Amino acid sequence: MAKLFDTVRLHEIRERKRKINEELGREQRYTVTMEYYVYAKNDKEAVVLARQEAGNQKEKLDNEAVITSVHATPFGFTSNPKQIYP
Helix, strand or coil, rough: HHHHHHHHHHHHHHHHHHHHHHCCCCCCCCCCCCCCCCCCCCCHHHHHHHHHHHHHHHHHHHCCCCCCEEECCCCCCCCCCEEEEE
16 A cells, blocks of 8 residues: 555656646756855854845745855865854
8 A cells, every 4th residue: 555655646746846847947956055255253143144145045036045054264274164053
């Protein structure tokens, strides 16, 4: 019974995916991880600024932008950045 349900559900998911691709004009969806520098007075402010930027992207482009991590990266240092979020 579970096997039949899984097959039916998989078919429904594939059909919905096909319809979405047709609606988008055959465009593909990609996940992009962005990294950029944020200048802030402290760790908390850096996280707030990063969240604001993700919120701006989500609001402006409706792209479900999320923050995966924030690291402290002092100028001139490229190795072993200190993770401050999450």
